[in-house]
Amino acid sequence: MKVLVSDSLAEDGVKRLQSGADVDVITNLSPEELIQKIPDYDALVIRSGTKVTADVINAAKRLKVIGRAGVGIDNVDVEAATKKGIIVLNTPGGNTISAAEHTIAMMLALARNIPQANSALHQGEWNRKKYTGVEFFNKTLGVVGLGRVGAEVATRMKSFGMRILAYDPFVTEEKAQQMGLTLANLETVLREGDFITVHTPLTNETRNLIDDDEFKIMKDGVRIVNCARGGIINEAALAKAVAEGKVAGAAVDVFTKEPPTGNPLLGQERIITTPHLGASTAEAQVNVALAVADQILAIAKGGLPTNAINMPAISPETLAVMEPYMMLAERMGSLLGQMVGSGFESLELIYSGTIAEKDTRPVTISAIRGLLGCLMGKDSINFVNATTTLKEMGVKLLESKTESINGYSNAITMKLTKNGVINMVQGTVSGNKEKRIVQLDLYRTYIPTEGDMVIAVIDDKPNIIGPCCVVLGEGNINIGSMHVGRMDEGQPQLMVLSVDQMVPDDLMKRLLQVPGVKSAKMVEL
Numbered sequence: 001m002k003v004l005v006s007d008s009l010a011e012d013g014v015k016r017l018q019s020g021a022d023v024d025v026i027t028n029l030s031p032e033e034l035i036q037k038i039p040d041y042d043a044l045v046i047r048s049g050t051k052v053t054a055d056v057i058n059a060a061k062r063l064k065v066i067g068r069a070g071v072g073i074d075n076v077d078v079e080a081a082t083k084k085g086i087i088v089l090n091t092p093g094g095n096t097i098s099a100a101e102h103t104i105a106m107m108l109a110l111a112r113n114i115p116q117a118n119s120a121l122h123q124g125e126w127n128r129k130k131y132t133g134v135e136f137f138n139k140t141l142g143v144v145g146l147g148r149v150g151a152e153v154a155t156r157m158k159s160f161g162m163r164i165l166a167y168d169p170f171v172t173e174e175k176a177q178q179m180g181l182t183l184a185n186l187e188t189v190l191r192e193g194d195f196i197t198v199h200t201p202l203t204n205e206t207r208n209l210i211d212d213d214e215f216k217i218m219k220d221g222v223r224i225v226n227c228a229r230g231g232i233i234n235e236a237a238l239a240k241a242v243a244e245g246k247v248a249g250a251a252v253d254v255f256t257k258e259p260p261t262g263n264p265l266l267g268q269e270r271i272i273t274t275p276h277l278g279a280s281t282a283e284a285q286v287n288v289a290l291a292v293a294d295q296i297l298a299i300a301k302g303g304l305p306t307n308a309i310n311m312p313a314i315s316p317e318t319l320a321v322m323e324p325y326m327m328l329a330e331r332m333g334s335l336l337g338q339m340v341g342s343g344f345e346s347l348e349l350i351y352s353g354t355i356a357e358k359d360t361r362p363v364t365i366s367a368i369r370g371l372l373g374c375l376m377g378k379d380s381i382n383f384v385n386a387t388t389t390l391k392e393m394g395v396k397l398l399e400s401k402t403e404s405i406n407g408y409s410n411a412i413t414m415k416l417t418k419n420g421v422i423n424m425v426q427g428t429v430s431g432n433k434e435k436r437i438v439q440l441d442l443y444r445t446y447i448p449t450e451g452d453m454v455i456a457v458i459d460d461k462p463n464i465i466g467p468c469c470v471v472l473g474e475g476n477i478n479i480g481s482m483h484v485g486r487m488d489e490g491q492p493q494l495m496v497l498s499v500d501q502m503v504p505d506d507l508m509k510r511l512l513q514v515p516g517v518k519s520a521k522m523v524e525l
């Protein structure tokens with residue numbers, strides 16, 4: 001695997017990567033330079049400095065993974081990466097403590113005017129009155145976003161004797177209680193906070209979460225901290241609120257454009273700033289660098305990352321249990337795809353028996369991968385883009401689980417609807433992990449889950465199977481196994497012939513001309 005590291009990464013991480021990959025560290029690339037270089041690489045390792053735009057992603061030829069040494073992936077066009085089947089992963093947790101400590105450092109600096117006083121004193125000014133600060137004790141801290149960093153800030157700030165009010169629509173009352181924190185709605189947090197700190201990701205929902213209207217409902221003299229992402233608090237609105245004295249001061253580590261140029265937050269004495277230093281500690285940098293390197297090396301060895309953004313997180317334990325079902329589902333999807341062809345409108349998966357109790361997400365993705373891979377090329381559909389591609393094709397995906405088992409301890413049933421006609425396949429995994437396809441449409445059957453085969457529907461009459469075998473024999477095609485079954489006497493039969501090699505088109509045409517052969521398809525699983 002060839003890896004490009006395009007932002008500064010701790011040496012330990014670079015060394016770890018070098019233990020299993022060919023690594024180039026080239027920082028400060030311009031967008032054009034990155035576009036020029038990216039076709040040569042299988043993996044790209046970044047921090048917040050590199051913008052991985054759709055143009056970069058589309059210029060990539062063999063890129064399999066974008067690894068973010070850190071948390072925020074707002075500098076990556078994840079949608080474009082997903083469409084191309086590129087894994088985007090990050091390393092949450094590695095820099096949480098550093099980000100929380102930096103937030104608290106900024107809050108202390110803000111409360112006690114430390115940067116301003118320091119700089120004045122260096123310039124010879126001894127002014128104790130001007131830099132009088134405020135205490136945390138008995139004040140209210142409003143925390144917006146109670147995830148990893150928000151929670152660490154909140155719990156630490158309790159020790160200063162602060163009352164904590166937190167807003168996070170995705171955190172349960174129970175979790176807040178466990179942390180000894182009070183949840184409130186955004187308006188209450190903004191109205192009652194003496195200090196307000198934001199810790200959400202930057203999303204379309206959180207962009208400008210705090211704007212002119214939100215400043216209006218805050219207390220006069222409130223202090224604001226943003227060590228999360230530039231843009232969660234509207235920069236112009238914050239600069240104005242500070243200039244007008246509504247906000248007593250602000251501490252900002254992150255900006256909408258970095259490095260910030262012409263930013264309204266720069267140049268006001270009561271706004272203290274740092275150049276995105278939240279994660280810049282020796283410890284955090286080693287943590288995130290090793291975490292990103294390990295995930296990339298796992299992918300290089302054919303494994304799965306632990307923190308992919310655009311595919312379901314599957315533990316190695318789950319993967320070991322689900323692997324036979326995933327393989328079965330992929331083959332079933334491929335079988336249906338080859339039998340039915342493109343143009344289907346919906347795919348339904350029904351999980352029955354013991355598999356219904358398990359996490360079936362990887363199985364569903366495998367089924368889609370098999371279905372689309374046989375039609376669009378196996379290389380173009382992978383674990384990352386399978387579901388998105390199906391959705392983009394306008395195919396409806398339905399999944400359900402049932403306890404009913406119909407003779408098997410577990411079963412996967414796939415139904416593909418094309419022009420209103422439902423085509424169905426069912427498979428099961430036995431106790432010794434043997435995978436079997438046991439039903440195709442209305443026929444109970446036995447279809448091997450790998451190899452080449454001819455699947456034909458024939459009349460329930462004598463002297464059809466023999467001539468079919470003669471046709472194959474004349475083409476020097478060896479039959480490895482045969483399964484014939486019918487629904488009822490006199491009803492058409494399903495004939496599955498495993499063959500040692502692909503049957504050429506001319507021979508398939510001759511098979512279709514055998515009297516009594518209603519359909520015949522060459523399938524490769």
Ligand SMILES: NC(=O)c1ccc[n+]([C@@H]2O[C@H](COP(=O)([O-])OP(=O)(O)OC[C@H]3O[C@@H](n4cnc5c(N)ncnc54)[C@H](O)[C@@H]3O)[C@@H](O)[C@H]2O)c1
Binds near residue numbers: 096144146199229278
């Ligand atoms: N300055 C730095 O160097 C630095 C370092 C680490 C993290 N960060 C940033 O800090 C932020 C938090 O990181 P984290 O690791 O705690 O992430 P996280 O995913 O653990 O936490 C984010 C929290 O925000 C909540 N949230 C999402 N949308 C929300 C909304 N509309 N309103 C309120 N809450 C909402 C989520 O429920 C979640 O609990 C991110 O933006 C991250 O990029 C910055």
Ligand SMILES: O=C(O)[C@H](O)COP(=O)(O)O
Binds near residue numbers: 276
């Ligand atoms: O999202 C993050 O992890 C932080 O903002 C740190 O960013 P950095 O790796 O560029 O310092």
